[in-house]
Amino acid sequence: MAGSSTHSVTNQAPPLVGYDVFTADRALRAAVERHLDPALREQALAELSGLGRSCGSAQVQEWGVQANENPPRLRTHDRYGHRVDEVDFHPAWHRLLGKGVAAGLTAAWDRPGGHVRRAAAFLMWTQVEAGNGCPLSMTHAAVPALRTDPALAAEWVPRLTSTVYDRELRPAHLKAGVLFGMGMTEKQGGSDVRANTTAARPLAEEGTYELTGHKWFCSAPMSDGFLVLAQAPGGLTCFLVPRVLADGTRNVFLVQRLKDKLGNRSNASAEVEFAGTWARRVGEEGQGVRTIIEMVAATRLDCVLGSAGLMRQAVAQAVHHCAHREAFGGRLIDKPLMRNVLADLAIESEAATTLALRLAAAYDAGAGGDEQERALLRIAVPAAKYWVTKRCAPVAVEAAECLGGNGYVEESGMPRLVRESPLNSIWEGAGNVQALDVLRALGRRPQTLDAYLTEVGQARGADHRLDAAIKNLLTELSDLQAVEGRARRLVERLALVLQGSLLVRYAPPEVADAFCASRLGGDGGASFGTLPATLDLASVVERARPVS
Template identity: 85%
Template sequence: MAGSTHTVTNQAPPLVGHDVFTGDRVLTAAVERHLAPGLREEALAELSGLGRSCGSLQSREWAVQADAGPPVLRTHDRYGHRVDEVDFHPAWHRLLGKGVAAGLTAAWTRPGGHVRRAAGFLMWNQVDAGTCCPLSMTHAAVPALRADPELAAEWEPRLTSQVYDRGLRPARLKAGALFGMAMTEKQGGSDVRANTTSARPLAEGGTYTLTGHKWFCSAPMSDGFLVLARAPGGLTCFLVPRMLADGTRNVFLLQRLKDKLGNRSNASAEVEFDGTWARRVGEEGRGVPTIIDMVAATRLDCVLGSAGLMRQAVAQAVHHCEYREAFGAKLADQPLMRNVLADLAVESEAATTLGLRLAAAQDAAEAGDERERALLRLAVPAAKYWVTKRCAPLVVEAAECLGGNGYVEESGMPRLVRESPLNSVWEGAGNVQALDVLRALGREPLAMDAYLTEVGLARGADHRLDAAIRGLLTELADLASAEGRARLLAERLALVLQGSLLVRYAPPEVADAFCAARLGGDGGAAFGTLPPTLDLASVVRRARPAA
């Protein structure tokens, strides 16, 4: 029973029971823009169904339960037999099953699949980013396995299946399968060429046994893994199945689970190989080129994942401020808070618009468009660098919009804050991305040509964007000593590309705010420093989650 003084007023209702897709004007416009007319109606209906699931109270409760009940490593059974299994909260399996059923691993099977899947993946990150790890790994394994047509024919139907078939059994007996990967070693980190895990050839062609230790193994409960190891011919990519064809367990020794800052519903492990059976993927000595398409796909997922976290943070902040009153007015109607919300909304829109544009480029590249493939080579590492870097400060600022309520676990904002740095670290931290940008600039002239063609589509539409393009060309004129300023180059490449997309596709008030603050130097380092003369009220209205 409540005390007589305990009357609850001036609190925002929970943001649940709504369609996360149709309530996101930026995302729906991007999907409509990048899908051919014949694909739109089905895709919009499908994504709206997923959006309702993402916005449901049930999904939110499952996410809280999975985060509060993290996975537990079970190395042995009650009789002392080594089993090396990971036990998850039931809510985890419900969430992962929803993601698989929604086609978040099936982009490769239908026209426009990458745009559709990108929109769904962006939304699913707003529910539980932990389950997005195995969904991303499984999705990204497909292009790597295509280096071996026989392996691809065997595994691709399982990986793109929309059936979540949990439990350890030989893959041939399962209706669907999940993939993880294990590349990082304790002595090398991102420098995979320092890997020491060895691969010894067996009599059967293409098969090996692996010996070594992996410092990070993503999604260790999966049915198979892509692994880098050193074969006689050099660093090579391998497929390691969790279960062998005869029904016995492969040697896959889980030494411990990582105790992580965020992403707590998901398991990340250290794993030991000791005579572990593996099948070669691609040629010996071509491990990095074989797995690079998987890396590119997961890096794009980092962009989409951060864009999803940013969107959820902005939606929660705008929703709260639309209801909360202080000093005689709604927070959203007060000029300074309106400036903060508008600035956050602009950043979120820029991230979503860029992520969906890159997904569309992936669809085009799959159809044989080499210019779009070249654009991805430069734009993906630049976007991965910049969007993931912007995620953490945006989420923290959005949590501050809720005041003390945003610091309380029940609001959901602390979980977003803990999650926000992950994508900046995963699949290569900031320096790795910036150096990859330099490699693309130095070795692949078609990539720069494709990028300049893309941003040039908006030339003449905004003087600040035009000036930024000229400044970028000046920076790119001297790449001989560019390593020390590689981060600045990556940032400017991403900002100019975002500016070009917003000038072409966003409402004038959004593009104006972005170009003023991000390209024209009219904003400060902190959020909430947009020029007050802009139409900020319209920007905030656009970001409001439509219930």
């Protein structure tokens, strides 16, 4: 063909495919080994490596592309005019969701080391396609809320923690596995859920109600059940809304429209109306926030894990590209300035992963009755949610820039990461909500600060920059007058000091040194690629390279 002789493809990085996402992530694997009981390690590592190979396979990555390129569609009525309110998904979405359920992403509770194992799996699965993480997260997180009512827990928890994916809309008691969504946000209230106006009228049967109102954001509207907040006679209360009633009839669950979102395109987020909708009370009237708070905490940890996963995939793609791309007489990865950028990105990614897995380990310990770990979670989860999710977007954008013009093209996958990157900082409470939550923990539960200081204190004396950062943090904490105006700075420092202490204790010296120099010692700039040239940056980059 005319002109074809000029089209010789050279100097392009091969696709990052056909590898073990778990084994290639040295920071993640080390965290799993560190936090799991030795008796559990061999089986857990084998399971995670199996999932890692799936995540890195061409087939599963293609499903992620297909699910993203074919967003869900709402069908309000069937061909005869009957209201059905169903959401149709591309087959790739169902394949991904089925594999996620089968991999145990909804089955962490009551499993030895369950939260650490699930956290590692969730972090990897996010790298394939982040949208299906929403129903997996909601279903996982619904368990502690339902356990406030033993009868409801006995009925629903075995199905929620099942590894069977059943996509059909039918009564829950006829299904081997179910998914849950959540509806808290309303137009007029947003994060202020106490401003909700959805009304709950008690019915004759004890514990049952009729709901009337709306939800501005309802996650995963195709799910089998939903936890929602509504105003009962006794105040704001948590309710379980089944999608299909026990007799097989559809509950009144009117999906008015699906949101047209920046990212997270494969996942359905909806506006829904309740009009005589049957619901079952969860917990006591007036205790809605208290009932659902453990669900919120679990989903906030998933925000941290999700952002850590997105960062890891962005860094892996950037390092992989630069390891193969040549320019100006050598590989990009060997150029001092590019190496500095890649190392800076890798440090951010490893700090996020290390912190996220430490919090998952605290969940496992807390489930075993460790009050110190529970207290740590109360302050560390919102602090990590605030900081890690905010770091995700700049990491994704800088990583895309490492690919040059290729990174701005959809086929590279980088634009999808960039669009997804701001989501977790907004979902489950934006930055100000997290910062204020930390202030509440500091003011109402002094043991949370004690648990935090005990944790970071384990690294004291190991690095002078970390020691100075802890000292400065204590000075800030000693003056909590008019603290709300500087809450973001305080929470940022809490997160950075915690990350620094974990890296000093567990990461290779070159990683900890670079983190402390740039994040705690002030020897770094506002943008990536400003690390001191005296650091061992080549080792940092090599550690981040996705080679199994």
